[in-house]
Amino acid sequence: MLRFIGRRLLIAIPTLFLVVTVAFFMMRAAPGSPFDGDRKLSPEIEANVMAKYGMDRPLHEQYGAYLAGVVQGDLGPSLKYKDKTVLQILQENYRVSLTLGLSSIILATIIGVSLGVLAALRQNQTTDYVVMTVAILGVCIPTFVTAPVLVLVIASKLGWLPSAGWNGGALPNLILPIVVLTLPQVAIISRLTRAGMVEVLRSNYIRTARAKGLPENRIVRRHALRAAILPLVSYLGPAAAGLITGSLVVEKIFNLPGLGKFFVISALQRDYTVVMGMVIFYAALILILNLIADLLHAVLDPRVRLS
Amino acid sequence: MTGTILTPGSRRGAETMEKAARGRSLWDDAQRRLLRNKAAVGGMIVLGVLVLAAVIGPFFTPFAYDQINKDHVWAPPLTQGHLLGADSLGRDLLARLLTGLRVSLAIGLVATSVSLIIGVVWGAVAGYLGGRIDEIMMRVVDVLYSLPFIFFVILLMVTFGSNIILIFVAIGAVEWLTMSRIVRGQTLSLKHKEFVEAARAAGLGDGGIIARHIIPNLLGPVVVYVTLTIPAVILAESFLSFLGLGVQPPMASLGTLIANGAQDMELAWWLLVFPSLTMVVTLMSFNFIGDGLRDAIDPKDR
Numbered sequence: 001m002l003r004f005i006g007r008r009l010l011i012a013i014p015t016l017f018l019v020v021t022v023a024f025f026m027m028r029a030a031p032g033s034p035f036d037g038d039r040k041l042s043p044e045i046e047a048n049v050m051a052k053y054g055m056d057r058p059l060h061e062q063y064g065a066y067l068a069g070v071v072q073g074d075l076g077p078s079l080k081y082k083d084k085t086v087l088q089i090l091q092e093n094y095r096v097s098l099t100l101g102l103s104s105i106i107l108a109t110i111i112g113v114s115l116g117v118l119a120a121l122r123q124n125q126t127t128d129y130v131v132m133t134v135a136i137l138g139v140c141i142p143t144f145v146t147a148p149v150l151v152l153v154i155a156s157k158l159g160w161l162p163s164a165g166w167n168g169g170a171l172p173n174l175i176l177p178i179v180v181l182t183l184p185q186v187a188i189i190s191r192l193t194r195a196g197m198v199e200v201l202r203s204n205y206i207r208t209a210r211a212k213g214l215p216e217n218r219i220v221r222r223h224a225l226r227a228a229i230l231p232l233v234s235y236l237g238p239a240a241a242g243l244i245t246g247s248l249v250v251e252k253i254f255n256l257p258g259l260g261k262f263f264v265i266s267a268l269q270r271d272y273t274v275v276m277g278m279v280i281f282y283a284a285l286i287l288i289l290n291l292i293a294d295l296l297h298a299v300l301d302p303r304v305r306l307s
Numbered sequence: 308m309t310g311t312i313l314t315p316g317s318r319r320g321a322e323t324m325e326k327a328a329r330g331r332s333l334w335d336d337a338q339r340r341l342l343r344n345k346a347a348v349g350g351m352i353v354l355g356v357l358v359l360a361a362v363i364g365p366f367f368t369p370f371a372y373d374q375i376n377k378d379h380v381w382a383p384p385l386t387q388g389h390l391l392g393a394d395s396l397g398r399d400l401l402a403r404l405l406t407g408l409r410v411s412l413a414i415g416l417v418a419t420s421v422s423l424i425i426g427v428v429w430g431a432v433a434g435y436l437g438g439r440i441d442e443i444m445m446r447v448v449d450v451l452y453s454l455p456f457i458f459f460v461i462l463l464m465v466t467f468g469s470n471i472i473l474i475f476v477a478i479g480a481v482e483w484l485t486m487s488r489i490v491r492g493q494t495l496s497l498k499h500k501e502f503v504e505a506a507r508a509a510g511l512g513d514g515g516i517i518a519r520h521i522i523p524n525l526l527g528p529v530v531v532y533v534t535l536t537i538p539a540v541i542l543a544e545s546f547l548s549f550l551g552l553g554v555q556p557p558m559a560s561l562g563t564l565i566a567n568g569a570q571d572m573e574l575a576w577w578l579l580v581f582p583s584l585t586m587v588v589t590l591m592s593f594n595f596i597g598d599g600l601r602d603a604i605d606p607k608d609r
Binding site for chain 1: 446449450456457458459461462463465466467468538542545546549550552562565566568569572573576579583586587590591594595598
């Protein structure tokens with residue numbers, strides 16, 4: 001187990017290295033610089049500013065310096081937000097994204113698994129068809145459609161909830177963004193659960209459990225569900241990626257001060273260090289979630305041996 | 308048979324024998340199953356209509372998609388000759404919608420082809436060669452999998468500017484990963500089959516075997532995955548356009564239309580509703596076809 005974790009962490013290092021490298025050179029290849037403002041800087045001032053951030057040195061030296069910083073946990077200063085380091089910006093803004101992402105994934109898992117199990121137990125009956133139709137709708141209606149439609153109907157026309165803003169994380173402000181993020185995940189999770197459940201319910205050990213005369217409730221909860229949610233565990237990594245993607249849209253539409261909104265703005269403003277910091281942050285997040293998924297897989301499925 | 312003895316010489320005998328000899332191939336079976344699937348057939352019909360509308364529709368609209376009409380600003384549906392209304396510049400929504408659908412479908416098709424080519428070649432080579440090379444190639448896929456792909460597409464768009472060719476390449480280059488895994492898995496199981504042995508015994512090289520014997524036999528799962536990749540690509544492009552990084556105005560795609568509609572929805576609901584509906588219907592028909600194909604070709608779950 002420990003050896004497995006160690007090996008995976010060793011693989012994570014080259015992955016992160018690749019991420020940093022590609023992102024660094026792509027960002028630098030982009031035309032424009034963070035110091036292009038409305039007013040043109042005089043050449044002397046621009047040279048001074050460049051020198052201050054070490055950007056007058058050759059690119060490979062800057063790359064080396066940046067890598068050395070990252071290894072020591074220093075992501076550098078922001079080029080656009082004066083007096084702020086990238087780490088500070090991450091710290092100040094991750095809470096919004098984390099709150100949304102975490103609530104959505106928990107809600108989506110609870111609802112999705114329940115619906116999936118229900119559909120599998122009532123296979124080819126009305127409940128099953130209804131759940132699966134809703135699921136396919138959930139997959140096909142993108143967040144950037146649900147978000148404005150919900151805002152239009154629930155916030156603007158009915159006035160039940162605020163249409164945008166963070167408001168210190170007040171619940172009414174959170175409901176719409178979380179619903180928007182949760183819906184597509186519910187759809188995917190319920191489909192995965194149903195498929196897993198249908199397969200498991202046909203397996204021999206479930207027949208054995210039935211033959212033993214165990215109550216149906218117990219068979220479903222103790223025996224079937226455990227195996228049926230295995231595909232879900234593998235979905236953890238992609239789910240996180242999906243939520244991050246979704247949060248880009250949601251944070252934009254609901255005007256929330258999260259990381260996703262920051263990323264697009266920073267990329268457009270050529271705030272190199274902020275963009276790099278976020279890429280590293282998210283890549284590390286996805287790597288960690290994938291590792292957790294693999295470990296959980298081994299815990300839940302005794303057939304999987306970690307090596 | 309009702310007791311008639313069929314003699315080989317008789318006309319009826321020959322007909323019956325011919326029928327019996329013409330067995331049903333796997334593909335015939337799959338086709339029959341597909342056509343029995345109502346959702347899939349419905350999806351095909353709807354998609355056919357949408358494709359037709361996107362291809363020839365723009366030639367028949369009374370307005371061009373980029374034609375600005377100052378007197379028609381915010382014209383609601385069915386007024387001033389605008390079937391679906393007009394936008395903030397008085398441009399005809401129907402014309403823009405058809406053009407946008409055309410762009411989105413084209414991106415879906417081209418980017419999927421890019422991902423198809425990379426994914427099939429990569430997966431087939433890795434699976435066929437096996438060993439060290441396979442390990443390295445699949446490691447690369449693993450690494451790419453764990454990247455926050457959307458960030459790289461965003462970086463790409465920012466770096467090289469949003470031109471439409473780049474959107475094709477960027478999305479296609481990211482979507483090939485799953486394809487290569489599917490293809491590799493299939494190749495691994497195919498390469499020990501007798502006909503591959505036979506081809507090798509006959510002196511065919513690795514390249515020839517991959518191209519002539521492995522790839523044609525991968526078709527089933529690949530076709531299924533392609534029909535599911537197209538909607539994913541359309542979605543990815545719309546997503547970029549929604550963030551303002553995709554197709555640039557006055558050109559339209561479903562994503563840009565929805566983004567504009569979302570901005571103006573308080574003033575003109577039609578700008579949000581019609582593009583959104585088109586998007587959802589398009590994605591759904593692709594998904595129904597894909598699910599239907601999967602059930603038809605891989606009837607494990609019947």
